[in-house]
Amino acid sequence: MIDTHSHLFEDEFKDDLDECIKRCKENNINKIILVGFSEETNEKAFELSQKYDIFYPTAALHPSEARESYLEDFNKLLDFINNHKIYAVGECGLDYHWTKENIEYQHKLFRMQCELAIKMNLPVIVHSRDADQDTFDIIKSYKGKLKGVMHCYSGSYELAKEYIKLGFYISLGGPVTFKNAKEPKRIAENIDLSRLLIETDCPYLAPTPFRGQRNESSYVKYVCDMIASIRGVEPSYIEKITEENAIKLFNI
Secondary structure (H helix, E strand, O other): OEEEEEOOOOHHHOOOHHHHHHHHHHOOOOEEEEOOOOHHHHHHHHHHHHHOOOEEEOEOOOHHHOOOOHHHHHHHHHHHHHOOOOOOEEEEEEEOOOOOOOHHHHHHHHHHHHHHHHHHOOOEEEEEEOOHHHHHHHHHOOOOOOOEEEOOOOOOHHHHHHHHHOOOEEEEOHHHHOOOOHHHHHHHHHOOHHHEEEOOOEOOOOOOOOOOOOOOHHHHHHHHHHHHHHHOOOHHHHHHHHHHHHHHHHOO
């Protein structure tokens, strides 16, 4: 299995990172996409990837990082990517949940990162919260050029199919295991498996039976098991196909 979206560099893991990695290997999780989202976390993700061969780092600027100095911030990101081996531009995107005051900068920064990904022939890892239509419109504007994944996808099944038409992957995480998560379960049941990825987004969004606790990459197996149960197939089948999809998208 591959956890395609992890933040194991966060402080929540500072005391037991080695144990977390051990639990991953015990559960057949042999690769983890370690996702940066700011100047500081991009550095952390890369540094950990040099220490542990299980990690594949990414770098980007999250929409919460969008501000008046976005051009200066983007140039620092560009310099970092030009001097470090990464596997995706992400996570980046749009987030209107906490504030809409920086929407103009969010849009500019997201587009610049999409164009950077195209130039570098890298996938984008897209964060979209309460911004479904604007996110889709921006991605659609790069149709045929941009590849990537909708991380911890929370939109509708109908919109997921439109993303797939644009060549994108859909990634499901802990919410698919929640009792009342009707739409994620609908997506899990019906999505084209050749476009499915699985993730944890740890330390956030822990799956049942750990909901409300710290999430970790080894818990991606609960996501896999739930999807397998919904599809009526063996977990090993979902493990295999999502791993193949991740290797193809991230070129690992």
